Amino acid sequence: MSREYQKWVREHQDQAWSLARYLLKDAAEAEDAVQDAFIKLWNHREAIDPERVKPWLMKVTRNTCLDRLRRRKPEDEVADEHVVEHQGPAAGAERGELGRWLKKAIEGLKEPYRSLVILRDIQQHSYDEVARATELSLSQVKVYLHRARKQLREQLAEVRP
Structure with a gap:
Protein backbone atom coordinates (compact mmCIF):
# COMPACT_ATOMS: atom_id res chain seq x y z
CA MET A 1 0.00 0.00 0.00
CA HIS A 86 -20.10 4.39 18.62
CA GLN A 87 -17.54 6.55 20.32
CA GLY A 88 -16.33 8.18 17.12
CA PRO A 89 -15.03 11.64 16.37
CA ALA A 90 -18.38 13.33 16.98
CA ALA A 91 -18.91 11.76 20.42
CA GLY A 92 -18.05 14.97 22.28
CA ALA A 93 -20.61 16.99 20.34
CA GLU A 94 -23.33 14.47 21.12
CA ARG A 95 -23.12 14.90 24.87
CA GLY A 96 -25.66 16.85 26.82
CA GLU A 97 -29.28 17.63 26.25
CA LEU A 98 -28.75 20.40 23.70
CA GLY A 99 -26.38 18.11 21.79
CA ARG A 100 -29.09 15.44 21.61
CA TRP A 101 -31.68 17.96 20.44
CA LEU A 102 -29.30 19.35 17.84
CA LYS A 103 -28.38 15.88 16.59
CA LYS A 104 -32.06 14.96 16.28
CA ALA A 105 -32.79 18.24 14.47
CA ILE A 106 -29.92 17.65 12.02
CA GLU A 107 -31.11 14.10 11.38
CA GLY A 108 -34.55 15.52 10.58
CA LEU A 109 -33.21 17.76 7.82
CA LYS A 110 -33.79 16.64 4.26
CA GLU A 111 -30.98 16.34 1.72
CA PRO A 112 -28.96 18.26 0.73
CA TYR A 113 -29.47 20.38 3.87
CA ARG A 114 -28.28 17.63 6.23
CA SER A 115 -25.08 16.99 4.27
CA LEU A 116 -24.34 20.69 4.03
CA VAL A 117 -24.70 21.26 7.77
CA ILE A 118 -22.53 18.25 8.54
CA LEU A 119 -19.81 19.17 6.05
CA ARG A 120 -19.70 22.91 6.78
CA ASP A 121 -20.81 23.42 10.38
CA ILE A 122 -19.79 20.19 12.05
CA GLN A 123 -16.73 19.18 10.06
CA GLN A 124 -15.83 22.78 9.18
CA HIS A 125 -14.95 22.25 5.53
CA SER A 126 -14.55 25.40 3.45
CA TYR A 127 -17.47 26.51 1.31
CA ASP A 128 -15.50 25.54 -1.80
CA GLU A 129 -14.87 22.03 -0.47
CA VAL A 130 -18.54 21.65 0.41
CA ALA A 131 -19.54 22.80 -3.08
CA ARG A 132 -17.21 20.27 -4.70
CA ALA A 133 -18.31 17.45 -2.38
CA THR A 134 -22.00 18.05 -3.02
CA GLU A 135 -21.69 19.10 -6.67
CA LEU A 136 -23.57 22.33 -5.95
CA SER A 137 -22.56 25.84 -6.92
CA LEU A 138 -21.06 28.05 -4.24
CA SER A 139 -24.16 30.23 -4.21
CA GLN A 140 -26.43 27.16 -3.86
CA VAL A 141 -24.36 25.97 -0.91
CA LYS A 142 -24.73 29.34 0.83
CA VAL A 143 -28.47 29.60 0.16
CA TYR A 144 -29.17 26.01 1.21
CA LEU A 145 -27.04 26.39 4.34
CA HIS A 146 -28.96 29.54 5.25
CA ARG A 147 -32.23 27.63 4.89
CA ALA A 148 -30.93 24.63 6.83
CA ARG A 149 -29.69 26.80 9.70
CA LYS A 150 -33.02 28.61 9.79
CA GLN A 151 -34.85 25.28 10.08
CA LEU A 152 -32.50 24.21 12.88
CA ARG A 153 -33.03 27.48 14.76
CA GLU A 154 -36.80 27.07 14.48
CA GLN A 155 -36.67 23.48 15.72
CA LEU A 156 -34.39 24.35 18.63
CA ALA A 157 -36.51 27.38 19.56
CA GLU A 158 -39.41 24.98 20.13
CA VAL A 159 -37.46 22.96 22.70
CA ARG A 160 -35.73 25.81 24.56
CA PRO A 161 -37.48 26.90 27.75
Whole structure:
Protein backbone atom coordinates (compact mmCIF):
# COMPACT_ATOMS: atom_id res chain seq x y z
CA MET A 1 0.00 0.00 0.00
CA SER A 2 1.42 3.37 -0.93
CA ARG A 3 2.52 5.72 1.81
CA GLU A 4 0.54 8.54 0.25
CA TYR A 5 -2.67 6.49 0.38
CA GLN A 6 -1.99 5.54 4.01
CA LYS A 7 -1.52 9.23 4.80
CA TRP A 8 -4.85 10.05 3.15
CA VAL A 9 -6.59 7.35 5.20
CA ARG A 10 -5.12 8.65 8.47
CA GLU A 11 -5.96 12.27 7.66
CA HIS A 12 -9.53 11.77 6.43
CA GLN A 13 -10.99 8.63 7.98
CA ASP A 14 -12.55 10.37 11.00
CA GLN A 15 -14.34 13.01 8.91
CA ALA A 16 -15.53 10.45 6.38
CA TRP A 17 -16.86 8.23 9.19
CA SER A 18 -18.54 11.18 10.92
CA LEU A 19 -20.30 12.22 7.71
CA ALA A 20 -21.43 8.65 7.05
CA ARG A 21 -22.58 8.19 10.67
CA TYR A 22 -24.72 11.32 10.55
CA LEU A 23 -26.24 10.41 7.20
CA LEU A 24 -26.86 6.71 7.84
CA LYS A 25 -27.60 6.85 11.60
CA ASP A 26 -25.99 3.43 11.99
CA ALA A 27 -22.37 2.94 13.04
CA ALA A 28 -21.82 -0.42 11.34
CA GLU A 29 -23.34 0.74 8.07
CA ALA A 30 -21.30 3.95 8.26
CA GLU A 31 -18.12 1.90 8.60
CA ASP A 32 -19.10 -0.14 5.53
CA ALA A 33 -19.83 3.00 3.53
CA VAL A 34 -16.51 4.57 4.48
CA GLN A 35 -14.70 1.37 3.59
CA ASP A 36 -16.39 1.45 0.16
CA ALA A 37 -15.33 5.08 -0.28
CA PHE A 38 -11.72 4.29 0.59
CA ILE A 39 -11.73 1.36 -1.83
CA LYS A 40 -12.86 3.78 -4.54
CA LEU A 41 -10.09 6.15 -3.45
CA TRP A 42 -7.56 3.32 -3.80
CA ASN A 43 -8.89 2.41 -7.24
CA HIS A 44 -8.70 6.04 -8.44
CA ARG A 45 -5.60 7.16 -6.52
CA GLU A 46 -3.53 7.71 -9.68
CA ALA A 47 -6.14 10.01 -11.26
CA ILE A 48 -6.87 12.19 -8.21
CA ASP A 49 -5.01 15.43 -7.64
CA PRO A 50 -3.44 15.08 -4.16
CA GLU A 51 -4.65 18.61 -3.33
CA ARG A 52 -8.25 17.55 -3.99
CA VAL A 53 -8.36 14.23 -2.14
CA LYS A 54 -10.43 15.54 0.78
CA PRO A 55 -13.33 17.00 -1.25
CA TRP A 56 -13.23 14.01 -3.59
CA LEU A 57 -13.45 11.58 -0.67
CA MET A 58 -16.25 13.53 1.04
CA LYS A 59 -18.21 13.55 -2.22
CA VAL A 60 -17.75 9.80 -2.71
CA THR A 61 -18.61 9.09 0.94
CA ARG A 62 -21.77 11.22 0.72
CA ASN A 63 -22.84 9.60 -2.55
CA THR A 64 -22.18 6.12 -1.15
CA CYS A 65 -24.36 6.94 1.87
CA LEU A 66 -27.14 8.38 -0.28
CA ASP A 67 -27.09 5.23 -2.43
CA ARG A 68 -27.40 3.10 0.71
CA LEU A 69 -30.30 5.22 1.95
CA ARG A 70 -32.12 4.83 -1.37
CA ARG A 71 -31.75 1.05 -1.18
CA ARG A 72 -33.14 0.84 2.33
CA LYS A 73 -36.61 -0.50 2.82
CA PRO A 74 -38.80 1.32 5.37
CA GLU A 75 -38.67 -1.67 7.72
CA ASP A 76 -34.86 -1.51 7.65
CA GLU A 77 -34.88 1.86 9.41
CA VAL A 78 -33.43 1.57 12.88
CA ALA A 79 -35.29 3.37 15.65
CA ASP A 80 -33.10 5.90 17.42
CA GLU A 81 -33.50 4.22 20.78
CA HIS A 82 -32.02 0.99 19.39
CA VAL A 83 -28.93 2.58 17.87
CA VAL A 84 -25.77 1.71 19.76
CA GLU A 85 -23.65 4.82 19.87
CA HIS A 86 -20.10 4.39 18.62
CA GLN A 87 -17.54 6.55 20.32
CA GLY A 88 -16.33 8.18 17.12
CA PRO A 89 -15.03 11.64 16.37
CA ALA A 90 -18.38 13.33 16.98
CA ALA A 91 -18.91 11.76 20.42
CA GLY A 92 -18.05 14.97 22.28
CA ALA A 93 -20.61 16.99 20.34
CA GLU A 94 -23.33 14.47 21.12
CA ARG A 95 -23.12 14.90 24.87
CA GLY A 96 -25.66 16.85 26.82
CA GLU A 97 -29.28 17.63 26.25
CA LEU A 98 -28.75 20.40 23.70
CA GLY A 99 -26.38 18.11 21.79
CA ARG A 100 -29.09 15.44 21.61
CA TRP A 101 -31.68 17.96 20.44
CA LEU A 102 -29.30 19.35 17.84
CA LYS A 103 -28.38 15.88 16.59
CA LYS A 104 -32.06 14.96 16.28
CA ALA A 105 -32.79 18.24 14.47
CA ILE A 106 -29.92 17.65 12.02
CA GLU A 107 -31.11 14.10 11.38
CA GLY A 108 -34.55 15.52 10.58
CA LEU A 109 -33.21 17.76 7.82
CA LYS A 110 -33.79 16.64 4.26
CA GLU A 111 -30.98 16.34 1.72
CA PRO A 112 -28.96 18.26 0.73
CA TYR A 113 -29.47 20.38 3.87
CA ARG A 114 -28.28 17.63 6.23
CA SER A 115 -25.08 16.99 4.27
CA LEU A 116 -24.34 20.69 4.03
CA VAL A 117 -24.70 21.26 7.77
CA ILE A 118 -22.53 18.25 8.54
CA LEU A 119 -19.81 19.17 6.05
CA ARG A 120 -19.70 22.91 6.78
CA ASP A 121 -20.81 23.42 10.38
CA ILE A 122 -19.79 20.19 12.05
CA GLN A 123 -16.73 19.18 10.06
CA GLN A 124 -15.83 22.78 9.18
CA HIS A 125 -14.95 22.25 5.53
CA SER A 126 -14.55 25.40 3.45
CA TYR A 127 -17.47 26.51 1.31
CA ASP A 128 -15.50 25.54 -1.80
CA GLU A 129 -14.87 22.03 -0.47
CA VAL A 130 -18.54 21.65 0.41
CA ALA A 131 -19.54 22.80 -3.08
CA ARG A 132 -17.21 20.27 -4.70
CA ALA A 133 -18.31 17.45 -2.38
CA THR A 134 -22.00 18.05 -3.02
CA GLU A 135 -21.69 19.10 -6.67
CA LEU A 136 -23.57 22.33 -5.95
CA SER A 137 -22.56 25.84 -6.92
CA LEU A 138 -21.06 28.05 -4.24
CA SER A 139 -24.16 30.23 -4.21
CA GLN A 140 -26.43 27.16 -3.86
CA VAL A 141 -24.36 25.97 -0.91
CA LYS A 142 -24.73 29.34 0.83
CA VAL A 143 -28.47 29.60 0.16
CA TYR A 144 -29.17 26.01 1.21
CA LEU A 145 -27.04 26.39 4.34
CA HIS A 146 -28.96 29.54 5.25
CA ARG A 147 -32.23 27.63 4.89
CA ALA A 148 -30.93 24.63 6.83
CA ARG A 149 -29.69 26.80 9.70
CA LYS A 150 -33.02 28.61 9.79
CA GLN A 151 -34.85 25.28 10.08
CA LEU A 152 -32.50 24.21 12.88
CA ARG A 153 -33.03 27.48 14.76
CA GLU A 154 -36.80 27.07 14.48
CA GLN A 155 -36.67 23.48 15.72
CA LEU A 156 -34.39 24.35 18.63
CA ALA A 157 -36.51 27.38 19.56
CA GLU A 158 -39.41 24.98 20.13
CA VAL A 159 -37.46 22.96 22.70
CA ARG A 160 -35.73 25.81 24.56
CA PRO A 161 -37.48 26.90 27.75
